[in-house]
Amino acid sequence: MPRQDGHQPFTSPTVHRWAWVLVAVFFVGGDFVTTSLGLSVVGVVERNSFLAPLVAEYGVVVILVLKAIVVGTGYAVYRHLPRPHDVGVPLGFATVGVAVTGWNVLVLGSALLA
Known part of the structure; x- marks a missing residue:
């Protein structure tokens, strides 16, 4: 619902761009790097x-192939959703990415300190 000043949160193109950057950094990059490192640890x-x-x-x-398929499908859905609901797609991916990357860092840390 718009605020009284007419501004709608999450409709800014900047918010959308940063949401997709977070997808790339955490959902794709963070998970891939931490998983790759983790699998190299005994x-x-x-x-x-x-x-x-x-x-x-x-x-x-x-992992990269599957993530490309999933993110590509998510982007197609994002393009067909109305604003402001569309930003939920990258925000969902980013949230999962942060959680998975964080979990992988904990697993890596505990394995290396064991």
Whole structure:
């Protein structure tokens, strides 16, 4: 709902751009880098039952392929949603990315300190 001054939160193109930057940094980059590093540490394994056999078969590059498919699909959905609801797509990806990257950092840290 618009405020009395007519401004609608989350409709600024800048907000949308930064939301997609966060997707790239955390959902794609952060998860990929921390997962790649983690899998090189003894005792750390991929626990995602869907992803583990794919990583075992094709290597960590499969993560980037799957993320490209997921983010591409999300972007297509984003382009078809009305404002301000469309920004929920990158914000959702970014939230998951921050959580997963944070979890991976904790796993990495505990494995390296063990």
